[in-house]
Amino acid sequence: MLEAENLECVRGERRLFAGLGFTLSAGELLYLQGRNGAGKTSLLRMLIGLLPPEDGEIRWQGRPIRSQKDDYHGALCYLGHLNAIKEELTPLENLLAAARLGGTTLPEDDAIDALEQVGLAGREDLACKYLSQGQKRRVALARLVVDRRPLWILDEPFVALDVLAVDWLAGIISGHLQRGGMAVMTTHQPVAIPAGRVRELRIG
Amino acid sequence: MIYWNSFSDFLAMGGYGLYVWGSFGVTALAMLIEPIVVARNRKATVARLKRQLRAESRSTEA
Amino acid sequence: MLDIVFSVIARDLKLAMRRQADIVSALFFFVIVVSLFPLGIGPEVDLLRQLAPGVLWVAALLATMLSLPRLFADDHRDGTLEQLALSPHPLGLVVTGKVIAHWLVSGLPLALIAPVLGIQFDLAGDALLVLTGAILLGTPALSGIGAIGAALTLGLRGGGVLLSLLVLPLYIPVLIFGAGAVDATVSGLGGEGHLSLLAAMTIAAIGFAPWASAAALKIALE
Amino acid sequence: MNDRFNLYRFASPATFYPLAGKMIPWFVAAGILFGLAGLYVGMLVAPTDFQQGEGYRIIFIHVPTSWMSMFIYLVMAFWAAIGLAFNTRLSGMMAQALAPTGALMAFLSLWTGALWGKPMWGTWWVWDARLTSELILLFLYIGYMALVAAIDDARRADKAGGILLLVGVVNIPIIYFSVKWWNTLHQGSSVNLTKSAMAEVMLWGMLLMALAFWMYSIAVALARVRTILLERERHTEWVRKELAGGEQ
Numbered sequence: 223m224l225e226a227e228n229l230e231c232v233r234g235e236r237r238l239f240a241g242l243g244f245t246l247s248a249g250e251l252l253y254l255q256g257r258n259g260a261g262k263t264s265l266l267r268m269l270i271g272l273l274p275p276e277d278g279e280i281r282w283q284g285r286p287i288r289s290q291k292d293d294y295h296g297a298l299c300y301l302g303h304l305n306a307i308k309e310e311l312t313p314l315e316n317l318l319a320a321a322r323l324g325g326t327t328l329p330e331d332d333a334i335d336a337l338e339q340v341g342l343a344g345r346e347d348l349a350c351k352y353l354s355q356g357q358k359r360r361v362a363l364a365r366l367v368v369d370r371r372p373l374w375i376l377d378e379p380f381v382a383l384d385v386l387a388v389d390w391l392a393g394i395i396s397g398h399l400q401r402g403g404m405a406v407m408t409t410h411q412p413v414a415i416p417a418g419r420v421r422e423l424r425i426g
Numbered sequence: 427m428i429y430w431n432s433f434s435d436f437l438a439m440g441g442y443g444l445y446v447w448g449s450f451g452v453t454a455l456a457m458l459i460e461p462i463v464v465a466r467n468r469k470a471t472v473a474r475l476k477r478q479l480r481a482e483s484r485s486t487e488a
Numbered sequence: 489m490l491d492i493v494f495s496v497i498a499r500d501l502k503l504a505m506r507r508q509a510d511i512v513s514a515l516f517f518f519v520i521v522v523s524l525f526p527l528g529i530g531p532e533v534d535l536l537r538q539l540a541p542g543v544l545w546v547a548a549l550l551a552t553m554l555s556l557p558r559l560f561a562d563d564h565r566d567g568t569l570e571q572l573a574l575s576p577h578p579l580g581l582v583v584t585g586k587v588i589a590h591w592l593v594s595g596l597p598l599a600l601i602a603p604v605l606g607i608q609f610d611l612a613g614d615a616l617l618v619l620t621g622a623i624l625l626g627t628p629a630l631s632g633i634g635a636i637g638a639a640l641t642l643g644l645r646g647g648g649v650l651l652s653l654l655v656l657p658l659y660i661p662v663l664i665f666g667a668g669a670v671d672a673t674v675s676g677l678g679g680e681g682h683l684s685l686l687a688a689m690t691i692a693a694i695g696f697a698p699w700a701s702a703a704a705l706k707i708a709l710e
Numbered sequence: 711m712n713d714r715f716n717l718y719r720f721a722s723p724a725t726f727y728p729l730a731g732k733m734i735p736w737f738v739a740a741g742i743l744f745g746l747a748g749l750y751v752g753m754l755v756a757p758t759d760f761q762q763g764e765g766y767r768i769i770f771i772h773v774p775t776s777w778m779s780m781f782i783y784l785v786m787a788f789w790a791a792i793g794l795a796f797n798t799r800l801s802g803m804m805a806q807a808l809a810p811t812g813a814l815m816a817f818l819s820l821w822t823g824a825l826w827g828k829p830m831w832g833t834w835w836v837w838d839a840r841l842t843s844e845l846i847l848l849f850l851y852i853g854y855m856a857l858v859a860a861i862d863d864a865r866r867a868d869k870a871g872g873i874l875l876l877v878g879v880v881n882i883p884i885i886y887f888s889v890k891w892w893n894t895l896h897q898g899s900s901v902n903l904t905k906s907a908m909a910e911v912m913l914w915g916m917l918l919m920a921l922a923f924w925m926y927s928i929a930v931a932l933a934r935v936r937t938i939l940l941e942r943e944r945h946t947e948w949v950r951k952e953l954a955g956g957e958q
Contacts, residue, residue: 428754453822
């Protein structure tokens, strides 16, 4: 269970939000909404433990995340604006390296399956710098296909995806929720997620 | 009590006048300039902040 | 625990191998700087022999500096650094891996080519041996201390110049003992003492610097 | 407000700002008093040194500025440690306010060292262990100031500067001993301004001057930190009041 209590965020000189809280339990999805600059990304960075909140606390399974950073990060999968893939490596190498650095072992066959699912079949061994922007994003999304960690935190996952890909990703997320996972995400266009309880939180 | 016989002896510093007074002079100058710089910096900052404050209050009134 | 260190080393080495031009140009920088000195001071063998340790070491410092700005900057730009900070291992261990990988592609080649350059300066066999040993032992400390500077200046304007300003003063002990080891060998005093001091500094730097860098990286990622 | 904040109430900017303002005149007065006493003892009363002649009187500036330059770095590192450990706002500002004065002290120490070296050794600069370490210390000060100036976000600047200070303070002894050792190896001429057995009165002069420089540094740093405080806290209620109250 992920709980946030009385969070306050100050960036530079501006107070973006204060007194913000929510709880999220297994099978639930939290949509973060708000205009640009309201602090959605800042809140996500707090939730992944990179930005210490000005005030308030975030708890994972009842314990503050700052006292269990490594355990918490082991339970967390974050997908940001940036794809976090290396241009020099192939999609397959990227996926395997990401899994290894994330502390999980990923069989090569599973990785190849995941890349096929995101439509990169036959490009597993091409360095990522030869892929298009959309294809690079798919390499990043392929991480979600094989990720079995309970908490997903996604920053604008649907941006720049075509209709088909949006549906596919919604399916991936609902599969995650059905397995008892949790997800927090920011998005501009609310997308229907077939399974799981959906909650909304408006910032600012 | 005073070690020196005459003022000119004092200035000459036994032939080391240039070096001794060069040290003391530059130090005195530095310790004079630094507070002035700090004070001017402060004045400028206060003036700028006041301007900002006025501009802010005007924009909230309007 | 050590798995993460090895995974990071493997990843960074693989990346470096795909971009060999970077390694080669730092190495050539080292060779060119060292070769310029005789042209600047003249070909007297005695003078050159005397200057060799200092020249080689200063050039090694500068060559190491060359690759430092990119130590974290590439990972920062493409978002990998965030993922590394989110790995379920202490960030200090991740940085340890990156520092070791940096040394393998920057310090180690310098040590391997240094004896060849030493011959240009007419160093004797034992001095060449000590020179190689000193660069081998000292450059890991350079990578470690440099990582702190690279982390502190991550994403700043003029980061490269600032990085040299922060890091070069901290390199002085390594320079002194590294060049001192060769000097002592040339003058027949024996360089073992210096080499063990260099080793001590390297151990301290590898043990301590990654954690300071990790703290700096966390600040940069806020 | 959580409890931690109450505990550090005196470190709260709103309390500290007027307190610092009240303290500055006292430190200025103490500095002037100690300075005059030190100059009187050192320049007028103290006898000449039989080895170095009147040139030795430079130590009344050289030694206190060297001490202060090292001491200020230690104080900055202390504030950095406090700031990183307890996340107090004031600590980073204190470190930043001290840095220019520390750099100035290091510069004055080098300047007076050079002016002392010329008549004594016939050269402006010798690669003596102390002078070399002092030069490196000046580099460390400049590096710190450059780093802090390059970071736009004040909190990030405080923290990054703090880490650099702690790394520097760990390195200073290593640098000092390696330079000292390097110096003995190369048998460089050792400038030793304080070697000769000093008369008691000279020691008194030096101590008084050191106190004067200390008071001066505190006064200037406090004045500087007040400006930094106003700047950083410009959106808070107390600064608005302060500015509205005809603050000069």
